[in-house]
Amino acid sequence: MSDTREPSSLSDAPARVRALFEHTARAHPRSARNLYEARDAHPARFDALTDELLASCERVLGDRALEVTVGGFVRFSNGVAFDQARYERDGAYAHKRYEEVNAALYSQTEEMSDYLWGCALTNVLWVHHLELSLFYIDRFLGRAAREAAGAAAPVVVELAPGHGWWGRLALRRLPRATLRAFDISPASMLIARALADVDGLGARASYAQMDATRAVEGEGAVADLCVCNFLVEHLERPADLLASIAHLLKPGGWAFFSGALTAAQVDHIYEFRRESELVALAEGAGLRAVETMSLGPERVLKGARLLPRSMSLILHKRPSGAAWGEGGR
Amino acid sequence: MNRTSTLSRLQDVFREVFEDDDLTLTPSTSAADLEEWDSLMHVTLILAVEGAFGVRFTSAQVSSLETVGDLVSLIEARG
Numbered sequence: 001m002s003d004t005r006e007p008s009s010l011s012d013a014p015a016r017v018r019a020l021f022e023h024t025a026r027a028h029p030r031s032a033r034n035l036y037e038a039r040d041a042h043p044a045r046f047d048a049l050t051d052e053l054l055a056s057c058e059r060v061l062g063d064r065a066l067e068v069t070v071g072g073f074v075r076f077s078n079g080v081a082f083d084q085a086r087y088e089r090d091g092a093y094a095h096k097r098y099e100e101v102n103a104a105l106y107s108q109t110e111e112m113s114d115y116l117w118g119c120a121l122t123n124v125l126w127v128h129h130l131e132l133s134l135f136y137i138d139r140f141l142g143r144a145a146r147e148a149a150g151a152a153a154p155v156v157v158e159l160a161p162g163h164g165w166w167g168r169l170a171l172r173r174l175p176r177a178t179l180r181a182f183d184i185s186p187a188s189m190l191i192a193r194a195l196a197d198v199d200g201l202g203a204r205a206s207y208a209q210m211d212a213t214r215a216v217e218g219e220g221a222v223a224d225l226c227v228c229n230f231l232v233e234h235l236e237r238p239a240d241l242l243a244s245i246a247h248l249l250k251p252g253g254w255a256f257f258s259g260a261l262t263a264a265q266v267d268h269i270y271e272f273r274r275e276s277e278l279v280a281l282a283e284g285a286g287l288r289a290v291e292t293m294s295l296g297p298e299r300v301l302k303g304a305r306l307l308p309r310s311m312s313l314i315l316h317k318r319p320s321g322a323a324w325g326e327g328g329r
Numbered sequence: 330m331n332r333t334s335t336l337s338r339l340q341d342v343f344r345e346v347f348e349d350d351d352l353t354l355t356p357s358t359s360a361a362d363l364e365e366w367d368s369l370m371h372v373t374l375i376l377a378v379e380g381a382f383g384v385r386f387t388s389a390q391v392s393s394l395e396t397v398g399d400l401v402s403l404i405e406a407r408g
Contacts, residue, residue: 018378030368074368081372082388089376105363302373 008070009179013039014051016058028074038127038299045134047074050124053165055264057117060180060191066144072118073125074118080265085301087264093271100234101267112187120163128295133294134314136166140256140314141173146227152179154224157248159212159241160184160231164192166256167227171201177225179205182215216244221321223248229258229312232281233268242285249287251321256314257282261294277309286323287315332356335401342371342381343397356398378404 010018017039025032039046058065087093103109103291123133144154153176157169163179171179179201189209196205208215212231226245232238238259245255259274272278279289294311303326318324332381340354347365366374375391378384378400384407394400 030366030371033367077368078371078392079388081369082375082391085372085376163396299369300370 001319013047014052016048016054031074038130038262041127060194069117072114076118083264095269106185109187116163116191118166156225157223159228161192162188182210182212184211189200190324216247221250226255232259240274242281246285249317253317258312261309262306280317287314288324290316342377348379354397360398
């Protein structure tokens with residue numbers, strides 16, 4: 001659809017944001033509406049975050065940045081919408097086994113690169129993911145910044161960073177932090193590393209290609225902060241991931257953890273149906289969910305029975321290192 | 330099936346999906362001509378087309394479609 005608003009509604013937007021809207025309207029008119037919805041929700045913050053993200057992409061991709069990232073975003077979003085429609089029809093996600101998806105996607109550098117550039121843009125261009133980005137910045141990184149004031153440099157461990165957006169946000173907003181990131185995808189490590197380098201953050205970041213769920217092996221409680229977004233629904237045994245997060249966190253540490261609920265995608269294999277399931281996973285690992293946010297998209301498929309949601313949880317590890325108590329005796 | 334009859338059947342599918350009995354398609358009809366044809370409606374439309382024509386598309390094939398003529402060509406190629 002061509003959004004009918006006048007281009008003048010973007011007159012106060014940064015040049016990169018205006019170029020993004022113009023490119024999308026011209027090359028992918030059916031997707032233009034998504035962008036307006038996201039910007040309308042938080043104009044100033046949308047502009048700032050989108051400009052920040054596109055500037056990083058431009059420094060890696062040069063003149064092809066909009067073509068690559070917006071094209072990837074449209075393919076990613078369309079793929080998600082089609083997968084959701086088939087999930088509604090079939091009653092189950094398409095894949096059940098991690099190894100199937102690893103062979104078909106994660107290990108395929110070209111397909112995975114397109115997926116990652118597109119996925120990066122969803123953090124600002126899908127309005128419900130923009131809200132989660134702001135939740136992360138304001139509530140999680142905001143708290144970390146206050147607690148880290150005057151303390152030693154915090155260590156951030158990111159599991160499955162993909163495009164690396166969340167980790168870079170942490171490095172920018174916590175100037176003394178260092179980041180250790182683990183992802184099974186070679187394409188992820190190339191892109192996340194390239195973006196950190198061009199942003200001048202590479203000296204504080206390390207990226208290792210390995211199964212994020214095995215990052216715990218040989219490590220003690222090393223993380224002041226742990227970030228793990230949208231990995232859990234890609235796994236066959238999600239409880240193992242939460243155990244890893246709890247293990248990696250230092251006593252008193254904080255985690256930002258996100259998952260998808262009744263939301264199909266080619267690589268989603270574990271079907272979470274209720275928000276309480278994610279809270280229970282965290283509790284099962286001895287952590288406490290002190291803040292949560294769960295949101296669905298502004299619009300869903302015509303006649304949809306299921307509401308796809310993305311949920312983020314801010315998790316706390318007890319300062320003593322032991323699991324939080326359950327009350328009573 | 331020739332392109333004209335495919336276009337005619339496709340018009341029936343569009344009319345049902347967009348709930349507009351007066352909708353008239355030409356090969357050059359695109360999202361610019363139909364205000365409701367956004368990315369979500371595109372999915373509903375493509376699934377309806379799959380059902381009506383007994384075909385199955387990949388999301389990559391249907392993501393790049395720009396005009397009704399492109400969709401006719403895709404259906405003909407799968408038919």
